[in-house]
Amino acid sequence: MARKLMKGNKAVIMGAILADCRAYFGYPITPASEIAEAAADYFPRLGRTFLQAESEVAAINMVYGAAATGVRAMTASSGPGISLKQEGISYSAGAELPIVVVDIMRGGPGLGNIAPEQGDYFQVVKGGGHGNYRNIVLSPNCAQEMCDLTILAFELADKYRNPAVILADGYIGQMMEPVDLSIREIWKPEKPWAVDGTSRTQGNLVSSIHLSAEELEVHVEHLFKKYQTVEANEVRYEEYRTEDADVILIGYGVVSRIVLSAVDAARKKGVRVGMIRPITLWPFPTEIIRKRAESVEEFVVAELSTGQLIEDVRLAVEGRKPVRLFRRTGGMVPSAEEIVNILEVREGVA
Amino acid sequence: MDMVVKEKAKSILDQYKYKPGPDKESTHYCPGCGHGNVHKMIGEAVDELGVAERAVLMSPVGCSVFAYYYFNMGHIQVAHGRAPAAATGVKRSQPHAIVMSYQGDGDLAAIGGNNILQAANRGENMTVFFINNAIYGMTGGQMAPTTLLGQRTSTTPRGRTRANEGFPIRVCELLASLEAPVYLERVALIDPKTTAKARKAIKKAIQMQVEGRGFSLVEILSPCPTGWKLSPVDSREWIAKNMLPVFPLGVYRDRSKEELPPNEEPKIETVAEALGIETGETATIRKSSAPLPETVRMKVAGFGGQGILFLGEVLAEAGMQAGHRVTWLPSYGPEMRGGTANCHVVISAERIGSPTVTLPNVLVAMNRPSYERFVDDVVDNGMLLYDSSLIEGVPVPERLRSYAIPATQIADSIGNTRVANVVMLGAYLGITGIFTREQALKALRLHIRRPQLLELNEKALDAGMKAASPKK
Ligand SMILES: Cc1ncc(C[n+]2csc(CCOP(=O)(O)OP(=O)(O)O)c2C)c(N)n1
Numbered sequence: 001m002a003r004k005l006m007k008g009n010k011a012v013i014m015g016a017i018l019a020d021c022r023a024y025f026g027y028p029i030t031p032a033s034e035i036a037e038a039a040a041d042y043f044p045r046l047g048r049t050f051l052q053a054e055s056e057v058a059a060i061n062m063v064y065g066a067a068a069t070g071v072r073a074m075t076a077s078s079g080p081g082i083s084l085k086q087e088g089i090s091y092s093a094g095a096e097l098p099i100v101v102v103d104i105m106r107g108g109p110g111l112g113n114i115a116p117e118q119g120d121y122f123q124v125v126k127g128g129g130h131g132n133y134r135n136i137v138l139s140p141n142c143a144q145e146m147c148d149l150t151i152l153a154f155e156l157a158d159k160y161r162n163p164a165v166i167l168a169d170g171y172i173g174q175m176m177e178p179v180d181l182s183i184r185e186i187w188k189p190e191k192p193w194a195v196d197g198t199s200r201t202q203g204n205l206v207s208s209i210h211l212s213a214e215e216l217e218v219h220v221e222h223l224f225k226k227y228q229t230v231e232a233n234e235v236r237y238e239e240y241r242t243e244d245a246d247v248i249l250i251g252y253g254v255v256s257r258i259v260l261s262a263v264d265a266a267r268k269k270g271v272r273v274g275m276i277r278p279i280t281l282w283p284f285p286t287e288i289i290r291k292r293a294e295s296v297e298e299f300v301v302a303e304l305s306t307g308q309l310i311e312d313v314r315l316a317v318e319g320r321k322p323v324r325l326f327r328r329t330g331g332m333v334p335s336a337e338e339i340v341n342i343l344e345v346r347e348g349v350a
Numbered sequence: 351m352d353m354v355v356k357e358k359a360k361s362i363l364d365q366y367k368y369k370p371g372p373d374k375e376s377t378h379y380c381p382g383c384g385h386g387n388v389h390k391m392i393g394e395a396v397d398e399l400g401v402a403e404r405a406v407l408m409s410p411v412g413c414s415v416f417a418y419y420y421f422n423m424g425h426i427q428v429a430h431g432r433a434p435a436a437a438t439g440v441k442r443s444q445p446h447a448i449v450m451s452y453q454g455d456g457d458l459a460a461i462g463g464n465n466i467l468q469a470a471n472r473g474e475n476m477t478v479f480f481i482n483n484a485i486y487g488m489t490g491g492q493m494a495p496t497t498l499l500g501q502r503t504s505t506t507p508r509g510r511t512r513a514n515e516g517f518p519i520r521v522c523e524l525l526a527s528l529e530a531p532v533y534l535e536r537v538a539l540i541d542p543k544t545t546a547k548a549r550k551a552i553k554k555a556i557q558m559q560v561e562g563r564g565f566s567l568v569e570i571l572s573p574c575p576t577g578w579k580l581s582p583v584d585s586r587e588w589i590a591k592n593m594l595p596v597f598p599l600g601v602y603r604d605r606s607k608e609e610l611p612p613n614e615e616p617k618i619e620t621v622a623e624a625l626g627i628e629t630g631e632t633a634t635i636r637k638s639s640a641p642l643p644e645t646v647r648m649k650v651a652g653f654g655g656q657g658i659l660f661l662g663e664v665l666a667e668a669g670m671q672a673g674h675r676v677t678w679l680p681s682y683g684p685e686m687r688g689g690t691a692n693c694h695v696v697i698s699a700e701r702i703g704s705p706t707v708t709l710p711n712v713l714v715a716m717n718r719p720s721y722e723r724f725v726d727d728v729v730d731n732g733m734l735l736y737d738s739s740l741i742e743g744v745p746v747p748e749r750l751r752s753y754a755i756p757a758t759q760i761a762d763s764i765g766n767t768r769v770a771n772v773v774m775l776g777a778y779l780g781i782t783g784i785f786t787r788e789q790a791l792k793a794l795r796l797h798i799r800r801p802q803l804l805e806l807n808e809k810a811l812d813a814g815m816k817a818a819s820p821k822k
Contacts, residue, residue: 002627005667005676005796017621023443042625047618049442053435054468061432061465065439068426069406069447073439091429175705176663176678178670181625195424195440197447199403205368205418207409207427212370254705261703335708 001182008146009034009173012076012102012166015150017042019186021100022071023049025062027081030114031170032104035076056081060088060101067097068206070194072154076102078170079120080111082128089163090129093223094208096193098157100150101135102166104173105253105304107331115331116170116254121308124167125281132220134227136164136234137281139252143177149279155187160230167281169304171254171333230283237285241267242274247343248292249275250313251302254333259302261336266343273343281312289316298322302339304329359393361402366419378416382582383487384539384572385414388479388552392450393421395553399560401448406440408433412454413487431462434469437476448559449476456486459495459519466521470565473530477555478567480521483574484593491577495519498596503577518596522569526602532564534602538571540590544599558606571597642674642699642784647707649724651692652716652737652771660797661714661771662693665778667793669697672785677705690719697784714774715741716757725750735777737770753781753818760813769810776814787811 006014012035016024024039036052043050049066053059059075066073077085082103092099105120107113122128125137136156138149146168153164195204210216238256241263242248251259256277266273276292278285289299298321301310310325317323326342328334358364365374379386396402405423409415411430418425424447428436433451441449451469458466458480466478485503486492492505496518500509510518522536533555537548548570555566571593573585580588622628648665652658659680666678679694694707711732715721718741728734730749738754746752755777761770772794779790794807 002625003670004626005663005670005678014625017625023439025439044616045619045624046621047616051438051442054464057432058435058438058465058468061429061435062439062442064428064432065408065426065436066443067439068436069440069443071443073443087429088432095427171679171705174680176666176676177705178676181627183622183627195406195426197404197406197424197440197444197449201424202403202405203422203424205425205427207418207425209415209427215370257702258704258706260701264703333706335706336704337708 001180003178003180005176006143006179007034007174007176008140008143008168009104010038011143011146011179012150013038013042014179014181015147016074016100016154017046018147018181018184019151019154020072020188021048021074021154023063023066023073024075025051025053025059025066025073026075027053027056027059027077029078029081031106031116031173032076032078032081032102034173035102035104056084057087060085063099064088064092064095064097067092067099068095068194069196070191072098072100072158074100074102076104078104078106079108079123082120082123086123086129089135090131090133091208092163093129093133093135094131095206096161097163097206098154098161099163100153100157100166101163102150103168105167105169107329113331114170116304116333117329117331118169118253118255118304118308119329120167121281121303121305124165125312133223134162134230134282136160136162136230137167138164139167139279139281140172141253141256141277142172143175143179146172147179147181151186156234158189160226162226162230167253169253234280235283235285235287236279237288238277238279239288240275240277242276242292245272245274245292246297247271247273247300248296249273249300249302249339250278250289250309251275252278252281252309255302255304258334258336259339262339262343265336266340269340271343284312284316286312286316289313290318293317293320296321298324300324300326300343302326302334304333359390359397361396361405361422362390362393362420363422369416369419377420379413380576382573382575382585383413384483384570384574385417385481387539387545388481388548388570388572389417389420391549391552392479394549395556396423396448398553399556401556401560404446404448406444406447406449408437408440408449408451410451410453410457411488412457414452414454414481415488417452431457431460432465433457434462434465434474434476434478438469438472438474441474441476445475448556450556451476451478453478453480454487455480455482455484455494455496459521463495467525467528470525470531470567471528473532473564475559475562475564476566477559478565479552479555480567480569481572482521482569482597483572483577484518485574485577487574487577496597498592520597522567522602525567530565531567531603532605533558533566535604536569536571536597536599536602538589538594538599539573540586554606562610563605569597642697644711645696645698645700646712646784647710648695648697648712648714649692649707649710649727650695650714650716651690651720651724653720654691656691656716657768657771658691658716659693661775662695664772664775664790664793664797665695666697667796668779668785668790669695671789671792674699674784675702677702679705692720692724714778716770716774717741718744733781735774735781737774753777755814755817757814760817761810764806764809764813766806769806772807772810773814773817776811777818779811780815780818787815
């Protein structure tokens, strides 16, 4: 065991190394570049592959190729690059390849800026690429989770043969915190379906094409059932001081850190407030939100986007209780005081 | 097309198990199409080289999207144009595999133009078969980057013009401008003689990979009777008459005779070694040594070049070494280049919520603009540390506990202006004692990039500790 102070971005690579990720393919972009830089430093020393690709399109397709051979492989980027990776993510979902993608969100749309935002929620959580597929989406809120959830992402990707995405923001990537590192048991399945250039896998096929309508429907249904299993088994979330809460704040990533401070500050002022933090954004923690909707007066969704996360909260609440949006964008990150203030104004903010 | 094939290659399947429908023996290609011929030659070459078990074929998007029906090899079907990128992923992960990228002209020279260029330029040890039929076959005969001037396609109904579409791309010539490729040849399926050359080239291109030489590509001028709306016989004549003048046959690169550099086995570290888990300098993980009176919410600010982010990092590290919880958050990107830099440090006994510090209870100001920008944000009775060698004659608010440290002057007297930040670290340590001198030194050791500077930093730390005395 070792405790080290490091950026969240570097912690991603620590997790990838511990998870026996064998190949990293990437393209530089702020605020995600430290991930590629850490991979460039560590992977070759460990006899693993690091390659700076010619574009994000190339990088994700390199990951596709590597994952098709049965090794654990990953890439990382920020919004503009994630847009380009959608092709390969859709192909990976279609071909049922376990891949790991990291998105350190910055401001958008377009070139936007490099400050933290959460505007990629729809693109990552709801799809982004073409066709009927889902990404498993994990949302760390500290450097330790950048490491641990990266390990989990590899395990879930393999377990379900599906893309898993770490969705974090510029602050979670750039922030330094202590990270405890230890060599741990990593679950790794056999991959008899892979194509690794040996007699054992000769004749295997990795592909996403199903030309006949009948065949493709069978395949899409198979994926759909798989996604239902994921929804049943893999929901993860954190609750904080919700037992007696009148108001529940919901946020992920850096917002959940600020919300945590806001909850404590508001409690000191006598406002009974709690927090639900989704750790898996897909599958979404619908059940717990629905359950809490029975007892709370309202939900406040805090996000660095103009109403993306709130759609999933509304679907969970199903109109039973008011759901309010608190948003900042452009790289403006709210202070805890700002959130406490909006709790005191119970109505009128939308 | 008449070819002298003695028997069916063993790498070609008898029954096409992946092909849907009842007919598992005939191919999906049109009569007279060149793809089938090239498939056979690849099968034969793989047989002759004895690499079928190691072979991985990348099927592209185009008429040969179903190339995987026919071969007893490993198969990976990929996105349009991306075969060279995906093949890179395969080869880098399984260096023993014999990786073959099979691509049409739309796939390779249009949508995947950069991917082939970059894979060739990296000298990926792979083999590319490039079917140049001057048209998009699969989507119904649209223009390709290799379509000839004047050639009619469904998207150049009056013929390709240089004014609107430009000239056909010559891939072998283009790649021959790069250093890395080891073998580039253009061949054609016209008659038995050119076909025999094609067969030889295909085998050689795989052989090059088996020998570990690097990137090979064979461009095959190949008939598309359906797309060209010609008979199979006329199609071959069309290649000879119209394609050869634009796409001259021949060898564009051949490094098959060059001596290979010796293989060097790099030293591989273990995970524990690389991450410093057992051997490296690691923190003792323990409960906080001295309980913190209150959570420290600190802002460190100054101009770029003063080592502001470094000072924040070392403060956070020392806090961690003392067993506290810490966060460090930089202002990053262009903000850093704009001349001023600041970072937020939180040191706490409790789980840390927000890592952003809007209302600090400690401000370390290293220059005047930072002082002016942040001093009013500091909470009442908060602590103010400022570099009094650079910030002079400013009104210091009575409501703050302020410490004027001539950090730059002290640093200069030690011999290096740049350690003013560490003087400040020493001052903060001297005033608060929330971590020990040893912990601060360890933090410095862990974060200083050049070990020869450690001694100087130690001096600066001690000088800072000494200078720490309340001003008022
Ligand atoms: C991203 C994307 N764009 C377009 C297509 C449609 N498409 C399929 S095959 C093809 C052209 C293939 O032509 P070529 O590479 O010359 O191969 P050929 O069919 O002639 O063998 C196109 C444009 C696609 N599948 N994917």
